[in-house]
Amino acid sequence: MLSVPQAFTASLAMAAVILFCRALPFLFFSGKKTPRFLSFVELYMPALAMTVLALSPYASLNWSEAPHGLPEVLAGLLVVLLHLWKRNALVSILGGAGMYMVLERVLGV
Amino acid sequence: MEKPAAAFSLSSAFKSSVPVLLGYVTIGFGFGLLAVNNGYPVWLALFMSVFVFAGAAQYIGISLFVAGASLAEIVLVTLVANIRHAAYGLSLITSFGAHPRIKPYLIFALTDETYALLSSSKPEERADGGFLLAVSALNQLYWVAGTALGALAGSLIPGKVQGLDFALNALFIVLAVEQVLRLKKTLPFAIAGLSIFFAYRLMEGSGAMALGLIIATAILAIYNRTRTRQKRGDGNA
Known part of the structure; x- marks a missing residue:
């Protein structure tokens, strides 16, 4: 740190x-005139950057150790589902974080 | 019409900034909370919201600070994650150019949301320096106010709240889902996903994040290029 x-x-x-x-x-x-590369960046960079940021914690997860990434995966799925359903960022984030805290406490060692 | 021009600009700017108000106060609150919850002082959170003023980049910044990233890694990740902003200014060069006195601030404060508001505003609003300045400054005010509230809330909570870090991850998932809905394509996301898992095979922490983003950008740029070429070729055939 x-x-x-x-x-x-x-x-x-x-x-x-x-x-x-x-x-x-x-x-x-x-x-x-917009340079070609910049219009490419404008169109795709947010998608690439957000995907990389969202998946980074999963890519660095230790799957072999209990609880095998279960809190992260389940809470992450909940965020996706909540967001597709309500499309309200606050609901999705609070729901996911709440689920994560509960799962970590229940499954955590 | 009776109102002085400045007051008119401010009231129409406020009206168009209302959607950003709610978003910035909540996301700013989350940022302030996250910064303080990770052991950084309230003033640093406020400093970042005043001088960095970039939503996702500030969140990424905190996670890089916590990961103990090097200055070079922080600069690289910030650059790659924000280079899209270079595209925003392009459509505003003429309207900003008409107001040289406030232009430096307008450029500094050109966040995703401010860009969205300004680029979708009416032509007469975009020609009005008062409107441009008011939208930009109001948005920053919401962001700083949210940060202050979040940082204060964080300093009232004793110790570190376990699991709060996931809120940040949840935010990125939400933003990624928004991008899927916007682009209506899956390929860029598949490429980015594979790239980040691959990057973590090669290195760790924030370096892997930067590497993953660079690999994904390169693959997608090459793919895009060959496809445009092919399309042109088909057209000629």
């Missing part, structure tokens, strides 16, 4: 990187 000063430095770096991303088109393009 990063210390508070390290996290602060990292936050400054993040702020600079994000400002750079947002300023990029204003620095380099005149505004008439």
